[in-house]
Amino acid sequence: MAKPPKDNSPITEHLAYLLAQANREINRQLEMRLSKEGVPVEQWRILKVLSDGNGHSMGELADAVLLNHPTLTKMVDRMVSDALVYRVQDPKDRRKVLMFVSDRGKALSKRLNSLAVSQEEHIVESYGDKSTNELKRLLESLIDSSN
């Protein structure tokens, strides 16, 4: 046991592949749920992070929502057009822009959270409570060990 894959082992034995596969599948399911609100997964992330009510700089936000800076800038542009979020220049450091959720954004965020939670409940149902928590724990520690 415990061997890393050999040169000739199938791709399905690689951790990188299994992660990509699982992520793709779970993300696809979540995307389907969120499509009820016509919103991509990334916008749910953005709204959720901003829902703490604090201002978040673009850099901070990009890290938190797993997007590159230019991609985030453009997605935020759309969300500003939709009046879900707004920009405020940081008075402490005028290079920075602080992002906030609007009331409309908060309301949408609530509905999206329900959909996301219900997806996870659905996963727990078929995958099991214990496995889900164990998997989360292992993913967290993998991420920790990678920094």
Place this chain on the structure above:
Amino acid sequence: MAKPPKDNSPITEHLAYLLAQANREINRQLEMRLSKEGVPVEQWRILKVLSDGNGHSMGELADAVLLNHPTLTKMVDRMVSDALVYRVQDPKDRRKVLMFVSDRGKALSKRLNSLAVSQEEHIVESYGDKSTNELKRLLESLIDSSN
């Protein structure tokens, strides 16, 4: 214990987010390794799958390498230009195209596999043998339970 996230829990408690985060990080690391050969992760997957020497239809291959059909078609176009793979019309079913690796592709595949294996060894070093295997097991069963 064992609760799915509440409406107001941080995004970092969602399985979907943890998977995306872990996948992003591991994929980024692998990408850096493979950049030594100037090849994106998806091409490693394609070459690896085709390296069993059998012909694989585009549909089959798209599933295996986690790409949509049109994206795969265009990536294969590039790989054909680079003489890494080639197309043969399936004689049994002329709607299908069978993909094969060239010798050049095989040689590249070997080098890429080394890089991928060494990445996974590196993960095992810092993350641990036991955790790695347990994580793989859980990911496999998550994927199973999602079909």
Place this chain on the structure above:
DNA sequence: TGGAAAATATTGAATATTCAACAATTGAAG
């Protein structure tokens, strides 16, 4: 059999992402 429906792969237009360059502001060193 004949013809409609399904399966397979590709294409082109629309959309999204990324890379490199830029502008603005701050920090820091002389």
Place this chain on the structure above:
DNA sequence: CTTCAATTGTTGAATATTCAATATTTTCCA
């Protein structure tokens, strides 16, 4: 202080991905 480097965010061009439409072949069934 002043200038130069680093940080932050945006932009535009280049690239990649996706969606819808198409072409081809096979399957099904009436």
